[in-house]
Amino acid sequence: MRAGKIASLCLVLIVAAVGAVLSLLATSLPWLASMHPVLRLCLTFLGLATVSAAILLPLGTTLDRTVARLRSYIEATGTERRTATFWGPKWARPITRALIGAVEQFRQREQMLTNELREVQIRHRVSEAERRQIESVLHVLRDAVLVTNAFGDIVIVNEAAGRILGFDHTQALHQPLEQFVDDECLCQLINETAETANFADRRHVEHEISVPDGQGDKEQTLLFLVTLACLENHKREVGGVVTILHDLTRVREISQMKTDFVSKASHELRTPLSSIRAYVEMLVDGEATDEESRQEFYRIIQNETERLGRLIDNMLNISRIEAGIVQIERENVDIKHLITRAIDTLEPEASQKQITLNSKMAEVDLSVEGDCDMLFQVVLNLVSNAVKYTPAGGRVTVAADSDNLTRSVVVSVSDTGLGIPPDAIGKIFDKFYRVENYKRVAKGTGLGLSLCKHIVETLHHGQVGVESKLGMGSKFWVTIPMRYAGSQAA
């Protein structure tokens, strides 16, 4: 290897020397002075070319080999590169070292950028997934969520917001708020919140909005709790406003129903209590002068005490059934007997109003497996309602038969009363509900039918229903399975 290198060096030196000699001869020898100038110039050029070739050829070969090694180094990876050593002629090593350093830096930079790119891609995918998740959550919410940016454009909006405020939420993104929200008061609230730049506090405002009721072109006015919060951007300036609309209508209705119930219940409880107190005081004051009057007073006090007890039982039963803590005693109950008992109980009230109260019971066994007291309560409530809402001179009929197909007993109570308005039919079994126009006709707590439904459906797995025509009377019916199918008490 070394001998080869020396030979190559000698060859280069010889060629260079020949070239140099030729050049010198062409310029300095006198006997060549007479030579044609063009020929002499050619000879000089030949000499210089030979010298240049002798120097540049090995230099080119060395550079070519260096570049090839450099390329293979760049293309090498991992262990190969780590084990690579510096090479080439000594004079070229500073250059290759500098080049390798530059390549190494470039490679590190490239690796860093690749890593960063990968990380950005992962973050992007995660953030996309999170965005989709948040959007799904927003769309599931019943509350309307609307976020506007500092320029008043909608940047986040959910389906509920579109539904409540009457626009297509998919079209509203990045559009001006006023273009889609046709509620001046709400827009003003949002703009005011942005102007206040108060990032610490949320603003709560009750606001009514007319919303399509989903049945034709009708609109209903709903009450919303509007929560407004100012968003802060990275420069600590107003970045936008988040607006949430929470429907308070149902909460208010329930609250009103509860208030009404307490008021009605209080009235209903006070009425028998008034009689009891008044008659007791009359007895104490000696106002009943004869034994017959005293006996009458005692009887009234007893009846009113029982009435009070029944009322309290009704209220408690409904609460217990709803809470699922009622243990019922199942036994064989003769429905015919219950109907007879109910009619006997309400006959005086019916007679007072000249209402004919009769029964039509099939000549078959009408026994069911159930709680005797609870089922009596159902029949009594239905017949009592029929008597209450039937004008004087009317007729109430209690019918009972068996349905062999469903293996149940069907009891119906028909009257020639006021009937139920069509819009009230769906709510008639709701707790506390009373037909508005009939509140003046008769007193009640709005609990009786709700209790019937609970007893029949929840505790006996039967069904309740009503058919009615306004002004023509109503027919309430219940079906009770003859045999209890459940494995445990409700």
Add this chain to the structure above:
Amino acid sequence: MAGRILVVDDEAHILHVLSLKLRNAGYEVVTAVDGEEGFELACEKLPDLIITDLQMPYMTGLELCRMLAADEETAHIPVLILTARGYALDEEDLKIGNIREVLSKPFSPRRVVQMVRESLAAEADRVRTDESKPEAA
């Protein structure tokens, strides 16, 4: 006769016990089971005082008071309200007609008679004062 009292209540027991107490106290008693009947009897019998329940079918006690106040013949009759929903009455309600007192149920018949006596006495004083005014003038 100490005076004629009209008692209006849809609860038969309340009507019975009040009638008995007032009759024993020497009053003539007329009874009605709802506001409509109460107004008809008030116009017909022109009682010295009316005791009425507040919540009744067909016509409430307050509606009865409005009707009485609107009729010249009955506007002067003092009214005692018996109610199981005392808190449902506000200041504006109490300004209707000639409402003198509101008694909450459960009530004492003894107290009712005492209030009837006071109200009738006050009414008699008012009439005497009104009659003496033109003479003084």
